[in-house]
Structures are given as C-alpha cells and as structure tokens.
Amino acid sequence: MLLFAHIDLTLPLEDPILKFLLILVIILAAPLILNKLKIPYLLGLIIAGAVIGPHGLNLVLRDSSIILSGTAGLLYIMFLSGLDMDMSDFGRNSWRSLVFGLYTFCVPLGLGILAGYYILGFSIYSSILLAGLFASQTLIAYPIVNRLGIARDKAVTIAVGGTVITDTLALLLLTVIVGMATGNVDDMFWWRLGISVIICIVIIVFLFPLIAHWFFKQCSDSVSQYIFVLAMVFFGAYLAHLAGLEPIIGAFLSGMALNRLIPKTSPLMNRIEFVGNAIFIPFFLIGVGMLIDYRAFFRDWESLEVAAVMIALITVAKYIAAWLTQKSFRLSKDQRTVIFGLSSAHVAATLAAVMVGYNVILGEDANGEPIRLLNESVLNGTILMILATCIVSTFATQRGAHNIAMNHAQDEDEKTPTREDHILIPVANDRTVEELVSFSAMIKRAKDPNGLYALHAIDNRAEDPNSEKRGLKVLDIAAKSAAAGDMYLQQLMRYDVNISNAIISVARERNITDIVMGMHQRNPAMTAIPAIPGIPGTSGPGIGRMVTDVLTHSNITTFIYSPAQPITTVKRHLIVIPERAEKEAGFQAWVRRIRLMAENSGTKVILFAAESTLEHLRPRRGRRMPANVGFVAFDRWDDLPSLEHDLRDDDCLWFVMSRRDRVSYHPAMSRIPGYLEQYFAGYSHVLLYPVQAGATESRYM
Structure with a gap:
C-alpha cells in the first residue's frame, strides 16, 4: 500500500x-x-x-x-x-x-x-x-x-x-x-x-x-x-x-x-x-x-x-x-x-x-x-x-x-466511370519521388485512398549489388509520402530485361489507368538519342529512351512531370492543348484529371486551346468545370517560345501531346523538350500523352 x-x-x-x-x-x-x-x-x-x-x-x-x-x-x-x-x-x-x-x-x-x-x-x-x-x-x-x-x-x-x-x-x-x-x-x-x-x-x-x-x-x-x-x-x-x-x-x-x-x-x-x-x-x-x-x-x-x-x-x-x-x-x-x-x-x-x-x-x-x-x-x-x-x-x-x-x-x-483509378508511379530517384506521389494524389479522387502503385524496376543485365537496396529505400519513401496524405500506396519491385518492359508489364497486370513518370535527366556528355518514329520529342534533347519505349508500347494516359518547386507552391497551371484534341479517344480521361487537380489543389488552371477545342472544355449543361479554371484562345503552336511572355514566377507549364499521324498532332511537338530546356528552364512542366485510337495496346483506352 x-x-x-x-x-x-x-x-x-x-x-x-x-x-x-x-x-x-x-x-x-x-x-x-x-x-x-x-x-x-x-x-x-x-x-x-x-x-x-x-x-x-x-x-x-x-x-x-x-x-x-x-x-x-x-x-x-x-x-x-x-x-x-x-x-x-x-x-x-x-x-x-x-x-x-x-x-x-x-x-x-x-x-x-x-x-x-x-x-x-x-x-x-x-x-x-x-x-x-x-x-x-x-x-x-x-x-x-x-x-x-x-x-x-x-x-x-x-x-x-x-x-x-x-x-x-x-x-x-x-x-x-x-x-x-x-x-x-x-x-x-x-x-x-x-x-x-x-x-x-x-x-x-x-x-x-x-x-x-x-x-x-x-x-x-x-x-x-x-x-x-x-x-x-x-x-x-x-x-x-x-x-x-x-x-x-x-x-x-x-x-x-x-x-x-x-x-x-x-x-x-x-x-x-x-x-x-x-x-x-x-x-x-x-x-x-x-x-x-x-x-x-x-x-x-x-x-x-x-x-x-x-x-x-x-x-x-x-x-x-x-x-x-x-x-x-x-x-x-x-x-x-x-x-x-x-x-x-x-x-x-x-x-x-x-x-x-x-x-x-x-x-x-x-x-x-x-x-x-x-x-x-x-x-x-x-x-x-x-x-x-x-x-x-x-x-x-x-x-x-x-x-x-x-x-x-x-x-x-451516376457520373463516376465504373473503372477505378489505378495510377502507376515508376520511381528511381529519391529526390523526386515525393513530388511524383504528390502529383499523383492531386490528379485522383480525394475520397479514394487506394489506387496508387509505386514501381522500382531493376534491369536484369545490371551488375550493381546495391540496386535492390536503393530500390527498397525509394519505395519506402514513396509509401511514407502517400501515408502522410492518408493514402495507401502499394510497393512493387520488378526484375526485367529492361526498365521500360517492366513498366509495361506491370501496367498490363495491374490494369493501370494512368502513369506518372519523372522527366528524363539528360547527361550533356551523352550523344543524342535516335528519333523514335511516332513519338515526338525523341530527337535531340528528348524525354529519354526508357520513357519513349513506354509510350511506344503502351496506350495509357501518361504524365511526364519535372518539378522545379513543390507542387503545393505552384500558383498557376498553364495547359497548352493542340487543336482537335477533343477528337482523340482519351480526351475525356485527361480532362477529368485536370478537373480533379483543379478541385483538389484550388490552384488557378488556365487552358490554352483553339476556340473550337475550348467549346468542348467550357462548362455547360451536363458538363462542369471548377470555377478556378480559365480559358484562353490560343493558336501559336508555330511559335511556342512566345509562351515565355505568359509565364509568371511559380507557374507550371503543361503540354498536351500526341503521337505522329494522329488527329491532334502538330510538328512543333517534336521540339517541345528542347524548348523546355532553352526557354522554360526553371519552371515546373508536364508532358501529357493521352490515350489515342489505333495506338499500341488499345485495350487500355
């Protein structure tokens, strides 16, 4: 006692x-x-x-x-x-x-x-x-x-x-x-x-x-x-x-x-x-x-x-x-x-x-x-x-x-499509993985805590004994970043003949709807990557061989994101859309992602497109768009560097891309990666590749 x-x-x-x-x-x-x-x-x-x-x-x-x-x-x-x-x-x-x-x-x-x-x-x-x-x-x-x-x-x-x-x-x-x-x-x-x-x-x-x-x-x-x-x-x-x-x-x-x-x-x-x-x-x-x-x-x-x-x-x-x-x-x-x-x-x-x-x-x-x-x-x-x-x-x-x-x-x-969101995030760089997860969370439904997959792929031909250890570290960072936002992220480790093949295989196995990838960091000492037919941006300063292979052999809405600052500090998203983008098979899918991003972030989103395309984007009966989305008529695809005058500090620049010979393709798309390095360096940017009819793996449309 x-x-x-x-x-x-x-x-x-x-x-x-x-x-x-x-x-x-x-x-x-x-x-x-x-x-x-x-x-x-x-x-x-x-x-x-x-x-x-x-x-x-x-x-x-x-x-x-x-x-x-x-x-x-x-x-x-x-x-x-x-x-x-x-x-x-x-x-x-x-x-x-x-x-x-x-x-x-x-x-x-x-x-x-x-x-x-x-x-x-x-x-x-x-x-x-x-x-x-x-x-x-x-x-x-x-x-x-x-x-x-x-x-x-x-x-x-x-x-x-x-x-x-x-x-x-x-x-x-x-x-x-x-x-x-x-x-x-x-x-x-x-x-x-x-x-x-x-x-x-x-x-x-x-x-x-x-x-x-x-x-x-x-x-x-x-x-x-x-x-x-x-x-x-x-x-x-x-x-x-x-x-x-x-x-x-x-x-x-x-x-x-x-x-x-x-x-x-x-x-x-x-x-x-x-x-x-x-x-x-x-x-x-x-x-x-x-x-x-x-x-x-x-x-x-x-x-x-x-x-x-x-x-x-x-x-x-x-x-x-x-x-x-x-x-x-x-x-x-x-x-x-x-x-x-x-x-x-x-x-x-x-x-x-x-x-x-x-x-x-x-x-x-x-x-x-x-x-x-x-x-x-x-x-x-x-x-x-x-x-x-x-x-x-x-x-x-x-x-x-x-x-x-x-x-x-x-x-x-009634409005939500029957297919659930499954977003695949290939991760390799521990410095950008948190931003890739934040970006993925921003383009998905806020009420759905599931649907995120992080993949670290290892090339079978690589002889680095520490590759698996580094992969586990990067996947752990991705999982913690998602958990901090009250989301569940499934970690995947994959050995394959090459990294792009691993991404494509996982996308098929997991019924992936979207891929969010980091922008290729080009080594100036390396020679230019040979151009890949049908994929703009692969000649000269490009998006990288691995990303190019993924785009060539899959037909999934793909976001290639290069963060220059935390996405939460971006004040405006400027999205440049090609003419006739509304005629592509994946138009509604990526528009839905933009709408979700506008709702989740509250950030100003400005859509630059031809007037005929804007008619399919502006809100009307049966079609809604958040109030923080603006619309600007744009017909300067032959002079994309002039967009530099529209940019402000803390902007994020988007380009909606297309594969060659498709309805919305414009020859200037092949020069966009070079423009990003020459004219828009220092800004966060996104290249968005939508689903397109007749492309490889059309079952993912």
Missing part, C-alpha cells in the same frame, strides 16, 4: 496526468457509446464536459489549461472552416454569404432589441447588446459537415462566410455599445477602430500568403510546416484581437489566406485535420460543457424567463434567416437545414459579449449593488441558451448534412 500512498485522488483532480487521461478516455469512449444512443458526437462531448465539470461531478476544474486548449480548439474550428472553403466557389458565392450574413445579423438584432426592451424591460443599451448576442453564432457543428465530406457544398460556403460577417458585425456592435454606455466614444474612436481593422485584414489576407509561400518553398520538413501553420493561426488571431475584433475572425482569415497553399489531398492538410479532430476540437467542446450549470434551471424565475426568451427568439430568428436565404438563392430544404444548423449554436462570440457586458458597471443602485450593462440573469440565461442552441445545432446539421452527403454520393455513382 505504501506504493500508492502518494497518489492524490481528492476532487477536483489536480494531477495533470490524471486530468489529461480522463479527458482522453472521454474522447475515446464518446463515439462508442453515443453511436448506440444515436446522439451526435459533438453533443456528447459537451454533455460529458458538463458531467465532469465544476457544476457536475466536479472531477475537473475549468482551469487555465482547459481554457487554453479550448481556445486553441475554437480557433482551430474557424481556421479549418477557412482552409476547407472552395475559394473559387466562395468568390462566386461571396455575395450570397454577404446576404446571408446580413439576414442572420439583422433578423436576430431586430427581434432581440424588441424582446429586451419590451418583454424583459432592459434599457436600450442593454437591449441592443442582448440583441448582439442573438446575432452572433459559432460554427460548433462544422466538424460534422467536414467529416461527411460536404465542406465545399454551397450551403456550407454560404453559412461559413455569413458567420464571419455576422460575428464581425456583432462584435463591432459590442465595442461600440460598450463605448457609448461608458461615454468613451468620440471621433478618434471611429478612426482608431476603422484603421486597426483595415490594417489587420490587409496583413492577414495579403502578407500571410507571401510568407507561407516562401516558407513552404524553403522548408520541406513536415513537422516544421505544421508548426508554422499553427503559428500563423495564432498570429492571425492575435492581430484580430489587437484590432478590436474577436480572435476567431483572425483565425478564419488565416485559413482563407493559406487555403491555396494547402491542398486538401496534401500530407500537411491531413496532419492539420488529424490533430484538430483528435485533440484541439474535442478539448474545446468539453470545455464548453464545463460552462453549463444545471442549477441555473432552479436558481430564480428571472434567469429561466430570460433563458426561455433567448432560446425561443434565437431559434426563430436563425430559422427565418435560413429560410430567407433558401428562398433568395433557391436552395434545397436540406441545404436550408444545414445553414440553420451551422448558424444556430452560440458559444464563442456570445460568451465574449456577455462577459464584457456583465463586467461593465454603470453605477450603483440604492442598496449599493452594482448596476451592470448585462445583469446576472442574462449571464445565467446565456449558459442555458448555449446548451439548448448546441443541441439544436448538432441535430439539425447532422440531419441536413447526412441527406446532402447521401445525395452527393448518388450523383457521383
């Missing part, structure tokens, strides 16, 4: 190890228990926080460690909501977010002022501040839509953008009302507030992407990249705090600023989501639960009256705002439910506002008691309102998001 004599089990727990262990057990056990009870996971964590908190079993105090973790979790939710947004779609729907933001601010504001002044008998300042509580909202249910894979649905984009707008307006209203109530509003107040807000937004929106772009190009270490992102989130939050805004606004703007630099298929995005969903966000939800005091139900009638008015009016007001948004933009009922669910919860900005109002003392009454801008009944009512709105938010969001996800799945099943 002496062994356990030093253990302190008095309540509340003070041992940090026991406290942390208890919370981890709750995070681990909550899904197992709640799934059987059909209670949303988020709501379960809030209830668990109420049970173990100071107002429940008093197992854990809501001390500085819980507050710190909870604050990080709240900032993480807002950061993820900005990071997950489809920025091109947000650009198209920004005015919709503005309209919804005004709906969800003005409707609760109007009802709140009337309720506070006429029903509860508050002063005009207190009524306006109470109405500000009604208008603000917290995206507590955002992890639900993120987990169900609909974070880029139009309804979610509108709700997230509207949340930032209404929270900003509500917190600015808080600042102004407190200043007016205390007599601190003068002409300089407005100048200070306006200038500080503008400076904060400019720094985050314009300076953060430049800093992040430079850092990601200079540093490839995964841990350093994650710590850098986390630092940017908190720096953005602190800048917002200095400007007089709520830190959640800065976190959201930081997510939007880094959006294009962290593709959703990248390993960095996987790490960000994993750590947030595993640690930070659950800590925040448990911390919210610790605020709930069930005794407020029985404390006094005024607290119950205020809570009832707040809950009823907030629910009605947010539903009206969601209904108006649905009617304004012709959304579905499920989308309306998601908007209502996401906008219903009140935690972060509401708590900030009520605590500020509670701490503002306007004077003393006849008994010497302080007269507060918001009294204790509002504080108690707010705690009950948080519990009620979190329940409504999680159930509504769960129902609407589940229906939308099911509809999306059915649509994808």
Whole structure:
C-alpha cells in the first residue's frame, strides 16, 4: 500500500496526468457509446464536459489549461472552416454569404432589441447588446459537415462566410455599445477602430500568403510546416484581437489566406485535420460543457424567463434567416437545414459579449449593488441558451448534412466511370519521388485512398549489388509520402530485361489507368538519342529512351512531370492543348484529371486551346468545370517560345501531346523538350500523352 500512498485522488483532480487521461478516455469512449444512443458526437462531448465539470461531478476544474486548449480548439474550428472553403466557389458565392450574413445579423438584432426592451424591460443599451448576442453564432457543428465530406457544398460556403460577417458585425456592435454606455466614444474612436481593422485584414489576407509561400518553398520538413501553420493561426488571431475584433475572425482569415497553399489531398492538410479532430476540437467542446450549470434551471424565475426568451427568439430568428436565404438563392430544404444548423449554436462570440457586458458597471443602485450593462440573469440565461442552441445545432446539421452527403454520393455513382483509378508511379530517384506521389494524389479522387502503385524496376543485365537496396529505400519513401496524405500506396519491385518492359508489364497486370513518370535527366556528355518514329520529342534533347519505349508500347494516359518547386507552391497551371484534341479517344480521361487537380489543389488552371477545342472544355449543361479554371484562345503552336511572355514566377507549364499521324498532332511537338530546356528552364512542366485510337495496346483506352 505504501506504493500508492502518494497518489492524490481528492476532487477536483489536480494531477495533470490524471486530468489529461480522463479527458482522453472521454474522447475515446464518446463515439462508442453515443453511436448506440444515436446522439451526435459533438453533443456528447459537451454533455460529458458538463458531467465532469465544476457544476457536475466536479472531477475537473475549468482551469487555465482547459481554457487554453479550448481556445486553441475554437480557433482551430474557424481556421479549418477557412482552409476547407472552395475559394473559387466562395468568390462566386461571396455575395450570397454577404446576404446571408446580413439576414442572420439583422433578423436576430431586430427581434432581440424588441424582446429586451419590451418583454424583459432592459434599457436600450442593454437591449441592443442582448440583441448582439442573438446575432452572433459559432460554427460548433462544422466538424460534422467536414467529416461527411460536404465542406465545399454551397450551403456550407454560404453559412461559413455569413458567420464571419455576422460575428464581425456583432462584435463591432459590442465595442461600440460598450463605448457609448461608458461615454468613451468620440471621433478618434471611429478612426482608431476603422484603421486597426483595415490594417489587420490587409496583413492577414495579403502578407500571410507571401510568407507561407516562401516558407513552404524553403522548408520541406513536415513537422516544421505544421508548426508554422499553427503559428500563423495564432498570429492571425492575435492581430484580430489587437484590432478590436474577436480572435476567431483572425483565425478564419488565416485559413482563407493559406487555403491555396494547402491542398486538401496534401500530407500537411491531413496532419492539420488529424490533430484538430483528435485533440484541439474535442478539448474545446468539453470545455464548453464545463460552462453549463444545471442549477441555473432552479436558481430564480428571472434567469429561466430570460433563458426561455433567448432560446425561443434565437431559434426563430436563425430559422427565418435560413429560410430567407433558401428562398433568395433557391436552395434545397436540406441545404436550408444545414445553414440553420451551422448558424444556430452560440458559444464563442456570445460568451465574449456577455462577459464584457456583465463586467461593465454603470453605477450603483440604492442598496449599493452594482448596476451592470448585462445583469446576472442574462449571464445565467446565456449558459442555458448555449446548451439548448448546441443541441439544436448538432441535430439539425447532422440531419441536413447526412441527406446532402447521401445525395452527393448518388450523383457521383451516376457520373463516376465504373473503372477505378489505378495510377502507376515508376520511381528511381529519391529526390523526386515525393513530388511524383504528390502529383499523383492531386490528379485522383480525394475520397479514394487506394489506387496508387509505386514501381522500382531493376534491369536484369545490371551488375550493381546495391540496386535492390536503393530500390527498397525509394519505395519506402514513396509509401511514407502517400501515408502522410492518408493514402495507401502499394510497393512493387520488378526484375526485367529492361526498365521500360517492366513498366509495361506491370501496367498490363495491374490494369493501370494512368502513369506518372519523372522527366528524363539528360547527361550533356551523352550523344543524342535516335528519333523514335511516332513519338515526338525523341530527337535531340528528348524525354529519354526508357520513357519513349513506354509510350511506344503502351496506350495509357501518361504524365511526364519535372518539378522545379513543390507542387503545393505552384500558383498557376498553364495547359497548352493542340487543336482537335477533343477528337482523340482519351480526351475525356485527361480532362477529368485536370478537373480533379483543379478541385483538389484550388490552384488557378488556365487552358490554352483553339476556340473550337475550348467549346468542348467550357462548362455547360451536363458538363462542369471548377470555377478556378480559365480559358484562353490560343493558336501559336508555330511559335511556342512566345509562351515565355505568359509565364509568371511559380507557374507550371503543361503540354498536351500526341503521337505522329494522329488527329491532334502538330510538328512543333517534336521540339517541345528542347524548348523546355532553352526557354522554360526553371519552371515546373508536364508532358501529357493521352490515350489515342489505333495506338499500341488499345485495350487500355
């Protein structure tokens, strides 16, 4: 017994190890228990926080460690909501977010002022501040839509953008009302507030992407990249705090600023989501639960009256705002439910506002008691309102998001070809293998973790005893790179009479749909490779004998990629397409890859093609293309070096190729590898060879 004599089990727990262990057990056990009870996971964590908190079993105090973790979790939710947004779609729907933001601010504001002044008998300042509580909202249910894979649905984009707008307006209203109530509003107040807000937004929106772009190009270490992102989130939050805004606004703007630099298929995005969903966000939800005091139900009638008015009016007001948004933009009922669910919860900005109002003392009454801008009944009512709105938010969001996800799945099943993606990545150089895997992940479906194959081929005639050891090392790097992005990559080692024959054989055996290869690194001391009939680019500076053999003896969509910088730091992809490319057999296959790359990366993609070809690429009924894809009429195949004037720093140049004597072949294609060395050196580039009718191994079409 002496062994356990030093253990302190008095309540509340003070041992940090026991406290942390208890919370981890709750995070681990909550899904197992709640799934059987059909209670949303988020709501379960809030209830668990109420049970173990100071107002429940008093197992854990809501001390500085819980507050710190909870604050990080709240900032993480807002950061993820900005990071997950489809920025091109947000650009198209920004005015919709503005309209919804005004709906969800003005409707609760109007009802709140009337309720506070006429029903509860508050002063005009207190009524306006109470109405500000009604208008603000917290995206507590955002992890639900993120987990169900609909974070880029139009309804979610509108709700997230509207949340930032209404929270900003509500917190600015808080600042102004407190200043007016205390007599601190003068002409300089407005100048200070306006200038500080503008400076904060400019720094985050314009300076953060430049800093992040430079850092990601200079540093490839995964841990350093994650710590850098986390630092940017908190720096953005602190800048917002200095400007007089709520830190959640800065976190959201930081997510939007880094959006294009962290593709959703990248390993960095996987790490960000994993750590947030595993640690930070659950800590925040448990911390919210610790605020709930069930005794407020029985404390006094005024607290119950205020809570009832707040809950009823907030629910009605947010539903009206969601209904108006649905009617304004012709959304579905499920989308309306998601908007209502996401906008219903009140935690972060509401708590900030009520605590500020509670701490503002306007004077003393006849008994010497302080007269507060918001009294204790509002504080108690707010705690009950948080519990009620979190329940409504999680159930509504769960129902609407589940229906939308099911509809999306059915649509994808109808549109998705029956053949699965099988992408083969021949690897030999450990310096480029990670980029080849990242490129392959970017052109495949984000929801499919399978379908990647890495092949290291060894020539039987080679007498190098270390070739197998080097191959295993390269394959291991490829597998780790894929695993970091939450994808499974199958490693293949193959001995054959030559490397190209090994690639072709594996492509047949594994039913490969696409091949992603590195560009041949030409040794200037070597003599030029003899031209291969039908394959452009094999005379003079070319793509290499091995790649040429693969193209000659297979008919599979092939990408030959030469990275000059990490693909996540590329700002634009310029894709040059030959005339009549739409008449080739593999046209739809490679267009689908381009569309997936645009969706997964969020990077600007510009298609250069003849006007007749662009007609088959532009979106129209039954044919969609992401909003970040642009179209430029191009007829300069006889003067390809002139493309140098269209290139900017951090561009990636693509050429869609063709075999000789095919419909879309142009004589300039044979000179493209030379142009890449002479005119476009220093830029990442891709040569894309589509499937073509009548070519070798046509069964792969």
